Amino acid sequence: MARLSEKKKAVLESMMRESLFAAAKRLLEEEGWRGTTMERLAQEAGVSKGTVYNYFRDKREILCFVVERNTEELRRFIRSIDPEAGDPRRILGDVLEGLFEGLYRNRRVIAATIQAYHEDEELRREDFDPRRHPLWDVRVFIRRVLVRGVEEGFFRSVDPALTEAAINAVAVGLARQFSLDMLDVPGDDFAAAVRDLILEGLCPREALNP
Template identity: 30%
Template sequence: MTKPSSSPTRDHILAVATRLFVEEGYVGLSMRRLAQEVGVSKAGLYYHFRDKESLFLAILTQNLLEIERIIQETRQQETQARARIERIFRAIFSRPPEQQAIIRLASQEAGHLREASRRSFRALYHQKFILEIQRILQEGIDAGELRPMDARRATWVLLGMMYPYFYPAHRAEMGDPQEALDMMLTLFFEGARAGKKEKGAS
């Protein structure tokens, strides 16, 4: 008898936990508090998830795979780097806020996981998300759409621009998400447009 990978209660736990992990952080959210907010006993949580770490990992992985799907879908439908990036992040920015913040959480809280989980998750995160973005930028560089630069570094700069938007405290200051995204894309792609020299290339 394998445990089913989906059930109303399990899904509800995942949804509430996602929101609360984003608000409170991994260490900051206790299983007691979570149980209370879900409306189930603490032991009930442990019926559905082996431990706190598994629950957290399930959230990270679930959202990551969703983002991977967005990326792959976009790769097929767009060919230009800018169009691809724009489409990917418009899709991400139109998801529920707490699901967007997973991108930040993955960077921020992975350090609290046990070594084994951390390594396997980081590999997934890197391969399915970071390297895919990097690849899109690299292809843009190779095609002459973007000027020559270190694609890995540029990936982090691009992602970094979005980070403040994933903090509940700063979110409000950025105003409308899609407008804020307009600015980020304009700044990044105007700044990275081919036909200029770059100082920071390696």
């Protein structure tokens, strides 16, 4: 029997990871952190438990994998933008909208993530450093845009580090409210509304429509 080519192996590997991602995301959304187990993931993906262990050491790695994949689109987007070129207001607005659209779209997985951090001491200990979070590069990018926007007069004279931390706190706070079912906002309005609240706080009103 002919051996599989490396290209075909890579395709099969990619398909398996996509299948596991889709199954893990559904499981976290529907069953939460407590209901997500290696056995349930195997059942959801239609593979053996041993296959799941070929990819993940435990359910902590499942969660980290899903979080990384859920933020991949936004991270790819910021890599396509030069923070030193173009209108900082438009750049920041686009990134904020992507950030909060992702938060809303993945709110059930985020709820499972928050539950996991509350209940799993080892997970908290492993991920204590915020620089290890998949969105760290997005936070750094936002700060760079803020620095330039303040220096060039597009934004009010605010502290970029403090402002970025406040934006992050808004995202974290909204995520917690979603996780507790305390916020019921239509998805079509959510990201744009939060984006505009932040931009209006940064920009003089006459500068919002250059």
